[in-house]
Amino acid sequence: MERVDLNPPAGIVGRRADAYAAAPLLNCLLREVAEPLPDADGRPAYRLPGTGRLLRVRPGRRPADPELYAAGAWHRLGHTELVKLVAEELRRRTGLAGGDLPAEMIDSRDAVAALLTARTRASAPEDPYLRSEQSLITGHPCHPAPKARGGGPVAAWLPYAPEAHARFPLVLLGVREDQVAEEGDTRALDALGTAPPGYRLLPAHPWQLGLVADGLAPAFADGRLVRIGTTAFDTWPTAAIRTVYEPRRDLFLKFSLDVRITNDIRRLWRHDLLELRRTDAAATGAFAAMGGPAAWLSDRGYRTAAFAFEELAVLVRDGLRGHLRGGATPLLAAGLAEGFEGSPLAAASDPQAWWEAYLRQVVPPALTAFGDHGVVVEAHLQNTLVAVDRAGTPVQALFRDAEGAKLLADVSRAAGWERLVYCLVVNHLGEIAAALAEHHPGFDPWPAARRELARHDLPEIPALLAAPTLPGKTNLLLRWTDADGAAARYLPLPNPLLGG
The missing domain is CATH 3.30.310 (TATA-Binding Protein)
Incomplete structure (x- = not known):
């Protein structure tokens, strides 16, 4: 470092x-x-x-x-x-x-x-997991403006920036009970403070609350919303910026944020929230059927105000402890690619053994979710945690973000496969492989990746290994033409798996 x-x-x-x-x-x-x-x-x-x-x-x-x-x-x-x-x-x-x-x-x-x-x-945080989440100064390696923050003044966003090692309390609001909209398991929110009689507790991200304050003024004026104070504890923003983690409670909360981060305005959109339980249930079932060690961090419920459904939405996500193997330390895959103090990737003395262990944890669950359960996990660098043992060897992968996952019941198999190949192989394995080769000049990571993929009997695998190209997302042209961030466009990139 x-x-x-x-x-x-x-x-x-x-x-x-x-x-x-x-x-x-x-x-x-x-x-x-x-x-x-x-x-x-x-x-x-x-x-x-x-x-x-x-x-x-x-x-x-x-x-x-x-x-x-x-x-x-x-x-x-x-x-x-x-x-x-x-x-x-x-x-x-x-x-x-x-x-x-x-x-x-x-x-x-x-x-x-x-x-x-x-x-x-x-x-920087002493906890290596938090350090990995807050390490991304470069961010997305193939985006023209990965650190843009909506053009607002620095003072408006810097106190909430993971890259600045921020930590901060959440604002606590009370929503009148007849105005609450929620689905799933949101009990963790009620433990964050005490709401007045007739109200339910609703935490808010301070940055988001400032962005939408003018639109909420009537609700504060007529009593549909009240201010209670702030949490008695700090939360840590993760690489996703709008998702925070509270280590003692082992609690992740994801908020709306009316700011463009990379390709999208990062709101919790109504249509996504209404689909969330179905998608999350499918992903949860898929990973449960695998029997470990891979795990899915469930987005188990949301709560919001009916009159500000998207603006004030908060999503409750599973913590880590109920999923982690004993003695393992989770690390953000994107942090491994970018680098941070104490990274086991940089410290690996045997890159071949480390990489083979990494592939064994990350590749099989993503392919099994697709092939056996029809779930397209968005297995890119920022949605994958890789847990390592005390020697720094990968022993488990944890995946997250039901909002980004897709079901083959809703998209064609070909489209789902293309998305999986981009997220898992191009975005994820490509970056980790390049980082490992950078630390160990002359090391070729792709034969091992080819062998790991070839072990799986999906009908798409032979074509993947024989294809001259892989799909690369065109983030520059996508943003230049102002296309919807979800409308991914791909161009062919040379396939490093070919003949490895």
Whole structure:
């Protein structure tokens, strides 16, 4: 882990923020738009077909130091210039202006700068699980604006940012009993405080409450809502930002957040909540039938106010303790990919053995849920926890987020399989494999991945292993064209499993 300067000059912070923000944007540009050319002076070079411009970068899973060819020489691009280059290229390519995306890309870089500064004054959690959840300064490695926070002032969101090692109490509201809307098991909410007679307890995320305060004023005025205070304890925001964890109570709560994070406004939408119990029940049943060690963290119920159904919704999720193997430590897969102090991936002395153990825990439950139970688990990096034993060896996988899961009863098998391959293989295994190879130059992780996949008798597996390409999500073009975040679009990427 890099040493942190406790008082870094603004110029150093700016350069680090540029580098953090440029890497995922370059990943998108090179994946979705650019045409590779022969190396320029030993560095990968690309042609941007819309403008005809030439670009080169320092290669790696986090490409860096972009340079543009002009007037017979290569010229270094800062993040602002890179955003301008990308915007002009996409305007030529699509004929569209790009809406808010150019501003989001700048906002994402500025958010990184604020986070880097805040981290010099904050202490990372001692708990390795929380540390892994709060480690994601880069975030989504293939998104043009992974750290954008809705364009709001830093002071509005920084106190609630996991990347700044935030912790904070929740606001406690009372909802008049005749205005409560809920489904499933929400008993954990009633233990957070005491509601006045005639009211039910409803916790609220402080950031979300500030965003929707004007719309709630009439409900406070006529008594449908009352303010009770705050929780007597802090909660820790996880990588999902709007999902918090309270370790002593082993309680996860997921809130609406009227802010665009990556591709979507992160509300708990009514239609998703109304489908939630059905999807969660299917996933819970699928993992129960497997008999362990893999586990599903159930989204077991929601509560909200009928007059602000989406704005004030809160989802109760299973904690960890009832699912974890004895002595195991859960870690966020995305944190393993990005890196954090104490990461067992970075410390693995035998990458082959560690990787084979990782594959044994992560791959079979996702494929079994699909093949035997018709559940498409969204097994990407931020929805998967990997528990390790005291030696750092993976011994269990835990999956979460019924909102992102799909049922084959609702989508075609082909569409479900494509989504699973993207989430599990491209997004998840691809990043962990690259991180492991980065720590162990010369190590090839893909033969073991091929062997693990080949052990399963799904009819789609032979075609997956023989396919020249895999589906890669086009987050840059998706955001540029302002498509719905759920309307995933894919382009073909070289299949590293081929012939491994």
